[in-house]
Amino acid sequence: MTAVAPGARTRRGRSGPRLRRAAVGWGFALPFTALFVVFLAGPVLASLLMSFTDLRSADVRNPFAVNIVGLRNYVRLFEDELFVKAAVNTAIFVLLGVPLTMVAGLAAALGLNSGLTRLRTVFRVGYYLPVVTSIVAVAVVWRFLLQPDSGLVESLLRLVGLDGPNWLGRSDLALPSLIVMAAWRNLGYQMVIFLAGLQAIPQHLYEAARLDGASGWQQFRYVTLPSLRPTLLFVGVIATIGYLQFFEEPLVMTRGGPLNSTLSVSYHIYNQFGFGNYGYASAMSYLLFVAIVLLSILWFRLLRSSEEVSR
Amino acid sequence: MTTPATKARPPVAKPPGSPGGPARRPVRRRRDRVATVVLHVLLVAGLLAMVGPFLWMLLSSFKSEAEIRLVPATWWPEQFTLANYRELFGRLDFPTYFFNSALVATLVTLGNLVFCSAVGYALTKLRFPGRRALFGLVLGSVMVPSMVTFVPLFVLIANLGLTNTYAALVLPFLAGALGAFLMRQFMFSIPDELVESARVDGASELRIFVRIVLPLCRPALAALGILTFLAHWNSFIWPLVVATTEDKYTLPVALALYSVGQNQIKFGLLLAGSVVVVLPVVIVFIVLQRHFVRGIATTGLK
Numbered sequence: 001m002t003a004v005a006p007g008a009r010t011r012r013g014r015s016g017p018r019l020r021r022a023a024v025g026w027g028f029a030l031p032f033t034a035l036f037v038v039f040l041a042g043p044v045l046a047s048l049l050m051s052f053t054d055l056r057s058a059d060v061r062n063p064f065a066v067n068i069v070g071l072r073n074y075v076r077l078f079e080d081e082l083f084v085k086a087a088v089n090t091a092i093f094v095l096l097g098v099p100l101t102m103v104a105g106l107a108a109a110l111g112l113n114s115g116l117t118r119l120r121t122v123f124r125v126g127y128y129l130p131v132v133t134s135i136v137a138v139a140v141v142w143r144f145l146l147q148p149d150s151g152l153v154e155s156l157l158r159l160v161g162l163d164g165p166n167w168l169g170r171s172d173l174a175l176p177s178l179i180v181m182a183a184w185r186n187l188g189y190q191m192v193i194f195l196a197g198l199q200a201i202p203q204h205l206y207e208a209a210r211l212d213g214a215s216g217w218q219q220f221r222y223v224t225l226p227s228l229r230p231t232l233l234f235v236g237v238i239a240t241i242g243y244l245q246f247f248e249e250p251l252v253m254t255r256g257g258p259l260n261s262t263l264s265v266s267y268h269i270y271n272q273f274g275f276g277n278y279g280y281a282s283a284m285s286y287l288l289f290v291a292i293v294l295l296s297i298l299w300f301r302l303l304r305s306s307e308e309v310s311r
Numbered sequence: 312m313t314t315p316a317t318k319a320r321p322p323v324a325k326p327p328g329s330p331g332g333p334a335r336r337p338v339r340r341r342r343d344r345v346a347t348v349v350l351h352v353l354l355v356a357g358l359l360a361m362v363g364p365f366l367w368m369l370l371s372s373f374k375s376e377a378e379i380r381l382v383p384a385t386w387w388p389e390q391f392t393l394a395n396y397r398e399l400f401g402r403l404d405f406p407t408y409f410f411n412s413a414l415v416a417t418l419v420t421l422g423n424l425v426f427c428s429a430v431g432y433a434l435t436k437l438r439f440p441g442r443r444a445l446f447g448l449v450l451g452s453v454m455v456p457s458m459v460t461f462v463p464l465f466v467l468i469a470n471l472g473l474t475n476t477y478a479a480l481v482l483p484f485l486a487g488a489l490g491a492f493l494m495r496q497f498m499f500s501i502p503d504e505l506v507e508s509a510r511v512d513g514a515s516e517l518r519i520f521v522r523i524v525l526p527l528c529r530p531a532l533a534a535l536g537i538l539t540f541l542a543h544w545n546s547f548i549w550p551l552v553v554a555t556t557e558d559k560y561t562l563p564v565a566l567a568l569y570s571v572g573q574n575q576i577k578f579g580l581l582l583a584g585s586v587v588v589v590l591p592v593v594i595v596f597i598v599l600q601r602h603f604v605r606g607i608a609t610t611g612l613k
Contacts, residue, residue: 025439032430035486043463111354126358132596134545136563137585141368155383245456269458285458
């Protein structure tokens with residue numbers, strides 16, 4: 001299905017009649033558009049429609065013969081204690097995870113950007129490594145590292161005379177452990193974007209600041225941070241969108257436990273899908289979608305106002 | 312690491328503490344050196360924290376099960392053994408999973424390269440009705456969480472009778488919104504005059520696209536190709552749901568299913584399996600990291 005349609009007949013291109021131009025344009029765009037509509041745009045719409053029905057796994061072969069239940073699925077969400085728990089966990093994950101990852105990513109970028117030249121590639125590759133590796137493999141290793149008695153983290157803590165807890169087995173520590181792991185896994189990605197942002201800051205700004213006697217911290221505070229604001233906000237949007245959907249970490253590390261302390265909204269959707277409650281799962285996924293759109297709009301507002309300020 | 316001889320030179324890129332008034336210079340310089348040492352120590356510690364787990368995984372995959380279980384945990388294998396790998400590729404069906412992962416990731420990557428670059432060409436160099444609407448649709452879908460399409464996609468695949476086929480693993484991902492966005496952004500930087508003059512010379516649009524525009528897009532294609540391949544090599548949730556028999560498992564799915572519950576296999580096998588999942592992408596990443604970093608820095612695509 002490659003773009004063969006705009007073949008030999010369109011030799012005169014733009015000078016040809018309108019119809020031919022449309023045919024050529026859609027000839028290039030159609031393969032993508034068809035796949036895109038069938039497998040992405042269509043399902044997005046279908047999901048919305050499903051969320052107003054009582055579609056269950058038994059109806060899969062006949063998805064149009066279901067009852068319309070209006071907003072009942074959405075009302076049910078707020079009576080679902082597990083959903084509320086999952087929403088709170090997800091909020092904590094975003095509120096703690098996004099800043100933690102951004103601070104770590106920025107710190108790594110600043111470190112690599114200041115003077116380290118020869119070994120920069122080695123460091124960049126190393127810090128980026130967790131980003132490109134499969135979460136399943138990461139989970140295999142981390143579950144072992146975090147083991148209460150024999151894990152490497154435990155032996156490191158013993159070196160300084162501490163006794164490590166059962167990180168993933170305690171309901172108050174499992175979520176924080178996953179947050180730290182997510183930060184570890186994603187900071188390399190942010191570091192690369194921050195590095196690009198840092199390198200785009202004109203050197204003369206620093207020279208001027210130095211002439212004015214600005215200290216290192218003052219240069220960071222009054223030159224680096226303001227210049228980096230668009231980058232910060234971009235990274236913030238991407239991290240927020242990603243972390244709102246966090247799911248793979250608890251799936252492979254804790255199965256949502258202990259006591260649902262690491263159950264996330266996406267995980268709950270996945271479970272409801274597994275139980276066959278398709279309509280309900282769709283309603284939940286739409287609520288997540290709305291949350292993502294609202295938070296993104298918030299970030300973009302911030303982005304725009306900050307650009308106005310810096311000009 | 313900076314040598315002592317360079318200490319007199321002002322720090323290179325963006326010094327945290329830089330020479331102030333001439334009177335205080337010696338103090339500052341010593342403080343700079345301390346700062347540099349501290350910085351390097353921190354960076355190396357960070358590097359160990361990032362790479363250490365993978366290093367341990369690689370080393371331990373050559374240990375016997377008993378040695379892996381030693382308390383306290385050790386780093387260097389006392390006795391190197393390939394037993395884990397032998398079992399992985401002999402008793403377990405890791406060759407099949409490896410093949411499935413490679414096939415799915417390759418097909419998805421090829422699809423995205425072809426379809427996204429074609430639509431990018433249409434969106435930047437051709438005028439046709441519906442162009443703006445199409446771009447709006449693509450842009451609007453970037454924010455859609457994967458869970459939204461999950462259930463309808465599953466229903467669709469089931470109704471098409473495609474459950475547990477390669478088609479189910481590949482088809483839904485052949486045309487990604489981010490890829491289209493990336494190609495469109497890049498093709499904007501290709502001057503329209505180039506395309507126009509080729510048209511005047513009588514070249515067909517297909518010929519212009521293949522012979523002129525695509526070769527100029529090599530950096531964008533490289534970035535898109537690598538990123539798509541990695542994302543789908545590691546892809547996990549969707550294959551976990553639609554691949555229902557072992558002959559269709561991808562590597563992450565097999566590893567996930569073998570790592571918990573009744574199917575759980577020995578830890579050494581899990582570590583060796585993780586190495587098999589991770590090593591190809593690490594090699595690809597190290598070899599191609601220039602394209603990679605450039606692609607990420609310019610698009611934000613992961």
